[in-house]
Amino acid sequence: MKEQNLKILVADDNPSDRMLLESMLTQLGHVVETAVDGQDAVEKFDPNSIQLVCLDVKMPRKDGWEAALEILQIAKEKLIPIVFLSGVSDPDILKKCLDVGATDFISKPYNPTLVSAKLNAIARLLVLQNTLSEQRDELSFLNQQMVHDQEVAKMVYERITHSNCLSDPALNTLHQGSHIFNGDVILAAYKPNGGMHILLGDFTGHGLSAAIGALPLADIFFDWTEKGFLMRQILPEINKRLHNILPPNMFCAAAFIDINLHNRTASVWNAGLPDLLYFSAGEPQPRLIASDSLPLGILNEYEFEANIDMLSYEFGDYLIAFTDGVYEARSEDNKIHYNSALNPLYAGEVSGSPFVWLENMLQEEGILENPHDDISVLGIDLTQALNNAPQSKPADVTRGVSEPASFAFCYELNAKSLRNTDPLPYLLQILTTVPELSKRSGEIFMILSEMYSNALEHGILKLDSSLKETAEGFAEYYASRETKLKQLNEGCVSIEVKVSADSHEGCLAIVMSDSGDGFDISHLNFDNLDHEMPFNRGLSLINQLCHKLEITDNGSRISIEYRW
């Protein structure tokens, strides 16, 4: 180690001892300042220049021990080694020196070899301490910078992942991260035809690396929902994007819930999250919706399939989903196991809101204070969802020019197109170029989707909507819709659209016809809309929204006029 020159304060009331030490130290290359007693030493001590203090034990006015204590106080967190000078070798006195914070002693009479060796040792200590404190400052600076960067990134991240409708009264959420960044994500967005898409996701790991995958996820979720794509179209797209961009060991366990207000159904998909709990007003125990797929981002686009559960909901029903941070608990011996405090929830012994109960439980168990994982809970109060009128957010009104528009087109889909595409988002995009229609995109989407599902489900696939009267039949209906659509070989749906508008008013006319045999239309009564019936609501809705509705050719041709 390189020789270090120190600035040393020497305090000794004995002038000859003081001068002797001073000259020895000066010869070793150090700079020495002297003090005649303890008080003088305290006054001359400057923590910014003095690096080492040598104190005689017995001095007038202030002894070495008192001086040492005061000097250490002035030095604060700065390390200033103190060396006592003493002619005695009484162990009690030497112990007291160490007790007040001394680094070492030098005994009198001075031995030049020993003094030099001790000073070298102290110099090494100081170099080490300086390096350490420099590194500490550098680390704390870097840490501050990183925290700052993360805070900024977090703000951007939250704006992207929270620009949604989480404040809807039907939703209760609890979202607590174990790091600045939360690897859990809760997204909710209104669909253009009313109702809502909700996604609860849990990315592998914690912190920033877990959160980063949420950006593309949120991007697709919001964009595709706004454009009118359906859950079964959005999920494969999210999976594909995550599969392509995430490293192979990262994935996202997720639940996707699609709430349809007008036929009171919820489609639920669980991939890798703990069971979702569905509390039905009439049932003592919750129905469990177990994970049914591999998490998002693992399978490639050809292997991925979304098995979706359909539920028909009633007033008073409640759906709850959570990530495994809730499901797991850490016991006192630091082992992680299933959190048995959840038992009453599964057993249906919880009265009142399951969400409130769960939140209280997590609070009482101390899990919220000291989470070992990100924790998210999503509660959906389907009673509230029932009460909420379909809210259609006016789409981006500024994007069209406010010129009147008149155009017409015809869109024909053969069996292959019916199997593989959903024409509605594309139709909606064309129609919303008309500013007045863009403002009414919710209604327009609803009319289109009801007409289209009528043509596809009843006309082409010949599904019987009376199946939907019971809960089992309901699931069966949608299951057979999937199967029949996959096997579809012939059939055709044609959609004719005509828009005519001037600056005051306009009319959208749609004729949707299908190649099916039609159905018995004699019993249809649109004016008496029965809200308790989960089926046959589509046509009634169209009737309410449009100014004219005509059903001809045994129901295989439906024309509407929508005016503004």
Added chain:
Amino acid sequence: MIIGQFDEKSATATMVLKGRFDYSCQQEFREFFARYPKGTDYIIDLSSVSYIDSSALGMLLLLRDHAGGDTSNVVIKGASEFVISALKMAHFERLFVLS
């Protein structure tokens, strides 16, 4: 902690994991399976594993990739009820043989 052995005859690597199988094993686990050539068959013994988290599931996916992806042969054995439930929640029985 990971203990491993390689059976030349069957070209199968056995890895025995102990304690918590989580993020802290990341480095060790990856180095461990990468010692064996691509396409090796693996037996992952989890009988002494008390806890598994999602990063462990991610590590298993990495190993599966190394073992040949869709043509891989990776057996996970001895998993406790808790560990099995975590694997099943993610439907890993579609990607691995759970025995």
